Amino acid sequence: MSEKSKSMVLPVVAAAVFAGLGRMVLQKIKADRKARDSNVAGPLDDKTRAWISEVVRTPRQ
Template identity: 80%
Template sequence: MAQKPKSVLLPVIAAAVFAGLGRMVLQKIKLDRAARSTNVAGPLDDKTREWISEVVRTPRQ
């Protein structure tokens, strides 16, 4: 009796999925470290920057 040839497709797809997930995790770690070093929660537009500057400059009563 002839042996059934084993499919190579499933292991290749599994490797690609794991590689993609690993890449996503590494990108997330890199972005988290960059955000932590700048102490900024996210990208700021000009309006938000002006509002923050105004709040910081205004003395509290």
């Protein structure tokens, strides 16, 4: 009888999945840092702040 050869498919697939997950985690960390560092909304002036406060407080009909 011939010796059973071990398949290399499972370890290769596992390594690919692990590498893909690691890459996704790194991309998420980079995106979170970039979003936190960039202030997209920017500072609000007093007029805009008062308008938002008025809109939020006014009940809708």
